[in-house]
Amino acid sequence: MSTTGTDFLQQVADSDYKYGFVTDIDADTAPKGLTEDTVRLISSKRNEPDWMLEWRLKAFRHFQSLQASDAYPGWAHLRYEIPDFQDISYYSAPNRKPKYESIDEVDPKLIDTFNRLGIPLHEQKLLAGVAVDVVMDSVSVATTFKEELARHGVIFCSFGEAIERHPDLVRRYMGSVVPYTDNFYAALNSAVFSDGSFCYIPAGVRCPMELSTYFRINEAGTGQFERTLIIAEEGSYVSYLEGCTAPKRDENQLHAAVVEIYAHKSAEVKYSTVQNWYPGDADGRGGVFNFVTKRGLCAGDDAKISWTQLETGSAVTWKYPSVILKGDRSVGEFYSVAFTKGRQQADTGTKMIHLGRDTRSTIISKGISAGRSQNAYRGLVRVNKGAENARNFSQCDSMLLGDRCGAHTFPYLEINNPTAQVEHEATTSKVGEDQIFYCQQRGISEQDAIKLIVNGFCKEILAKLPMEFAVEAQKLLAIELEGSVG
Amino acid sequence: MTNTDSLKPAERGFVEFWRAADGHVLNGRDPGLAAARRSAIERFAEVGLPPEKSEAWKYTNIRRLVEAWAGTDPVAEGPDPGPVDGLFLVPGDAWRVVMVNGRFDEARSALAGLPSGVTVASIAEGASSRPEVFARSFGATRPEGADGFVALNTAFAQSGLFVHVPRGTQLGRPIEILFLSGSERRGFVQPRVLFVADEGSSARIVENWRSFGEGAVFTNAVSEFLVARDAAVDHVRIVDEHASSVHVHYLQARQLGSSTFSTVSFVFGGGTVRSDAYLLPDAEHCETHLNGFYFARGSAQVDNHTLVDHARPNCESNELYKGILDGQATGVFNGKVLVRQDAQKTNAYQSNKSVVLSETARMFSKPELEIYADDVKCSHGATTGRLDDDAFFYLRARGIPPAKARLLLLQAFSGDVFETVRDEALRERLLARLEALLYA
Numbered sequence: 001m002s003t004t005g006t007d008f009l010q011q012v013a014d015s016d017y018k019y020g021f022v023t024d025i026d027a028d029t030a031p032k033g034l035t036e037d038t039v040r041l042i043s044s045k046r047n048e049p050d051w052m053l054e055w056r057l058k059a060f061r062h063f064q065s066l067q068a069s070d071a072y073p074g075w076a077h078l079r080y081e082i083p084d085f086q087d088i089s090y091y092s093a094p095n096r097k098p099k100y101e102s103i104d105e106v107d108p109k110l111i112d113t114f115n116r117l118g119i120p121l122h123e124q125k126l127l128a129g130v131a132v133d134v135v136m137d138s139v140s141v142a143t144t145f146k147e148e149l150a151r152h153g154v155i156f157c158s159f160g161e162a163i164e165r166h167p168d169l170v171r172r173y174m175g176s177v178v179p180y181t182d183n184f185y186a187a188l189n190s191a192v193f194s195d196g197s198f199c200y201i202p203a204g205v206r207c208p209m210e211l212s213t214y215f216r217i218n219e220a221g222t223g224q225f226e227r228t229l230i231i232a233e234e235g236s237y238v239s240y241l242e243g244c245t246a247p248k249r250d251e252n253q254l255h256a257a258v259v260e261i262y263a264h265k266s267a268e269v270k271y272s273t274v275q276n277w278y279p280g281d282a283d284g285r286g287g288v289f290n291f292v293t294k295r296g297l298c299a300g301d302d303a304k305i306s307w308t309q310l311e312t313g314s315a316v317t318w319k320y321p322s323v324i325l326k327g328d329r330s331v332g333e334f335y336s337v338a339f340t341k342g343r344q345q346a347d348t349g350t351k352m353i354h355l356g357r358d359t360r361s362t363i364i365s366k367g368i369s370a371g372r373s374q375n376a377y378r379g380l381v382r383v384n385k386g387a388e389n390a391r392n393f394s395q396c397d398s399m400l401l402g403d404r405c406g407a408h409t410f411p412y413l414e415i416n417n418p419t420a421q422v423e424h425e426a427t428t429s430k431v432g433e434d435q436i437f438y439c440q441q442r443g444i445s446e447q448d449a450i451k452l453i454v455n456g457f458c459k460e461i462l463a464k465l466p467m468e469f470a471v472e473a474q475k476l477l478a479i480e481l482e483g484s485v486g
Numbered sequence: 487m488t489n490t491d492s493l494k495p496a497e498r499g500f501v502e503f504w505r506a507a508d509g510h511v512l513n514g515r516d517p518g519l520a521a522a523r524r525s526a527i528e529r530f531a532e533v534g535l536p537p538e539k540s541e542a543w544k545y546t547n548i549r550r551l552v553e554a555w556a557g558t559d560p561v562a563e564g565p566d567p568g569p570v571d572g573l574f575l576v577p578g579d580a581w582r583v584v585m586v587n588g589r590f591d592e593a594r595s596a597l598a599g600l601p602s603g604v605t606v607a608s609i610a611e612g613a614s615s616r617p618e619v620f621a622r623s624f625g626a627t628r629p630e631g632a633d634g635f636v637a638l639n640t641a642f643a644q645s646g647l648f649v650h651v652p653r654g655t656q657l658g659r660p661i662e663i664l665f666l667s668g669s670e671r672r673g674f675v676q677p678r679v680l681f682v683a684d685e686g687s688s689a690r691i692v693e694n695w696r697s698f699g700e701g702a703v704f705t706n707a708v709s710e711f712l713v714a715r716d717a718a719v720d721h722v723r724i725v726d727e728h729a730s731s732v733h734v735h736y737l738q739a740r741q742l743g744s745s746t747f748s749t750v751s752f753v754f755g756g757g758t759v760r761s762d763a764y765l766l767p768d769a770e771h772c773e774t775h776l777n778g779f780y781f782a783r784g785s786a787q788v789d790n791h792t793l794v795d796h797a798r799p800n801c802e803s804n805e806l807y808k809g810i811l812d813g814q815a816t817g818v819f820n821g822k823v824l825v826r827q828d829a830q831k832t833n834a835y836q837s838n839k840s841v842v843l844s845e846t847a848r849m850f851s852k853p854e855l856e857i858y859a860d861d862v863k864c865s866h867g868a869t870t871g872r873l874d875d876d877a878f879f880y881l882r883a884r885g886i887p888p889a890k891a892r893l894l895l896l897q898a899f900s901g902d903v904f905e906t907v908r909d910e911a912l913r914e915r916l917l918a919r920l921e922a923l924l925y926a
Contacts, residue, residue, distance in 0.1 A: 400860035418842035
């Protein structure tokens with residue numbers, strides 16, 4: 001059993017080889033810099049068809065024109081040095097060499113965090129980059145998952161595999177929700193994306209499992225320019241979780257991902273994110289720049305897209321998961337908890353674009369700032385002319401833990417139809433001293449009291465996460481809070 | 487001074503005009519004022535007009551509007567407005583000031599019986615008769631990062647109005663300032679008001695903005711208020727201009743300890759009315775009230791932009807803006823409450839509510855909070871919608887005709903902004919004006 005287990009895990013880890021990615025021994029990593037040749041190199045290394053290369057090149061030319069016209073997006077409430085796009089290596093062959101031979105070599109602090117999050121041992125090893133020698137039940141679990149998905153006709157694979165095996169689907173949907181002209185980083189991603197995930201749910205199928213569960217085992221080395229495409233056919237349902245509660249070290253400073261969701265008539269997609277990337281050191285040096293474009297299109301009537309996110313990592317986060325409510329009676333939801341501490345900066349929120357009749361959207365955003373961090377909610381609710389009887393409710397609450405941090409709210413409400421009902425509410429406050437006092441009276445330490453209060457503040461959002469992540473997310477928040485208060 | 491070649495045509499026109507006049511023919515020969523003008527035109531050349539699609543001017547393409555006035559005299563004198571008596575809004579006892587195209591018209595004003603020590607004069611006169619007050623006040627409310635319009639006004643403002651209420655003086659009656667803007671063809675006017683309320687004084691000010699004549703007027707106005715310790719200033723501003731007019735107005739107020747500043751604006755008419763209010767409670771225990779009502783129809787555009795900059799602890803601010811949009815009108819509200827790091831124990835509230843009556847009217851609302859202090863209570867809210875069908879039906883079921891029912895509901899909706907006008911007689915006049923607009 002253990003032999004097959006090892007083999008399988010190896011297989012999972014090497015899966016991109018299996019799907020025909022070439023690793024050229026001579027050039028594992030492309031030289032730094034971004035030119036048309038870089039784009040061609042990435043495409044050829046990945047054995048992509050001509051249409052894919054063409055698309056990348058179009059995106060690259062658009063990116064160049066944006067750079068030439070100084071169109072860098074500077075409107076966010078963020079301060080950072082604009083990355084030098086010529087100082088990044090845009091391609092490196094997947095490196096599957098384990099960093100450590102045994103778990104004993106891993107930083108004990110990291111292991112401690114894993115244990116406290118309740119992450120199983122084999123996952124700990126995968127996450128920390130330890131060579132895996134003992135594999136237990138996870139193997140059979142992964143295999144069962146694969147069979148189960150195939151039985152329902154669900155396609156769930158890497159983006160590269162999708163380009164090879166399902167080119168028609170990719171060509172039809174890629175860029176249909178986030179065109180490469182959408183914004184600066186979407187253009188960059190479209191030109192140089194490394195890999196990502198592709199998910200297709202056929203009509204009428206309710207995906208038999210949270211795709212998160214599968215993803216957690218398979219997720220490794222997705223690269224810095226990730227691209228995800230989820231297509232839900234008529235009447236289908238899928239719940240998808242990206243990211244991981246476990247802290248993830250990454251030497252790539254710039255992450256520019258694109259996520260597209262296309263929901264047909266009566267389809268429902270629930271997308272959850274837990275982001276805990278490296279936030280940099282105490283002075284804010286290093287740390288990941290997380291510049292993500294996420295958008296869902298409710299193309300058909302009665303479609304529903306729901307975003308749930310827990311953002312605790314990254315030095316700079318710039319992210320607005322959005323929903324275009326095109327189909328009549330379609331529904332968009334956004335639930336977010338953003339926690340910043342140290343010198344972290346987050347400018348995050350959502351866009352709800354109401355196009356169809358009787359469309360509804362709900363936005364609930366909770367921001368918690370500690371240390372010297374800056375936490376901003378920025379959201380747009382637009383009701384277009386034809387969107388009769390659109391309904392929106394937004395609530396943005398901020399909590400401040402300390403007197404050196406900032407909490408900001410920038411909601412945009414653009415109403416072009418008189419039948420719309422749009423409401424926005426926001427509050428900002430600190431943890432109530434009376435609440436802490438109440439807990440302390442009952443023998444709960446100040447630190448635990450703050451954890452309790454913050455968890456209560458975020459509860460309605462965390463409850464939206466898939467069950468096992470909800471539990472971990474709560475623990476994660478508690479761990480993040482340590483050392484940032486008191 | 488910068489070379490004008492590098493400027494865009496809209497800016498270049500102003501800078502070249504200023505140079506031709508060389509600054510000195512404008513507004514007397516006070517050296518302090520001349521220096522302020524010179525640095526203002528340099529700042530304008532540097533900052534320029536807001537670029538297209540700038541965040542602060544996202545929904546109002548002001549550059550295009552300024553360009554439509556290219557080549558006109560940037561401080562036009564205009565024709566004689568004729569009799570003005572019927573235009574005042576404050577009934578009964580009030581001191582009256584008439585400003586024609588930004589120029590203090592002493593002959594038309596009625597200022598008899600002002601308490602001794604109170605100055606009401608043109609800015610140049612104020613600069614020479616009250617040099618100490620002028621030196622510490624003029625331009626003292628300039629917010630950081632303001633765009634070019636204030637600098638443009640400082641560079642060009644002709645005559646203007648200077649009001650000084652000395653320490654401990656209580657003005658028992660309101661001062662109504664009637665701003666008449668008009669021209670035969672196209673006119674560009676830049677009125678300027680400097681209002682200084684010294685320690686422990688109190689005053690009520692009503693700004694009444696009206697148009698005359700056939701031509702379209704672009705107004706670029708600045709009103710500065712300095713409210714000293716323990717002073718209380720109550721300010722009402724009414725804009726009721728021609729549909730062809732463009733009105734850009736900056737209200738800048740700086741408050742010192744334990745002072746109260748209340749301002750409420752009413753926009754009843756105008757083509758494009760853009761109002762920027764920058765309120766800076768700059769010492770502890772200040773109270774700030776900022777309210778507004780806007781009605782727009784036809785193709786009018788009303789753009790309200792506010793910033794309450796809480797820089798000091800223990801202050802309180804309240805903000806409420808309500809509006810009714812009809813026809814193809816566009817409403818914009820962009821309000822920001824900024825609480826700086828030292829401003830602990832701030833209580834700040836902000837709310838924007840709009841009713842959209844027609845299929846083609848639009849409302850863009852952006853209520854912002856930017857908070858850097860933790861021991862604060864801040865909240866904001868925004869709603870946009872149409873009249874409640876149920877409420878309408880309720881009134882109709884009781885035999886109230888549709889037009890009357892609609893009026894009642896809209897009056898109820900806007901009532902709380904009108905309530906902030908303390909002068910009852912003035913409030914009645916304003917409510918009557920609203921009724922006339924809604925019943926039309």
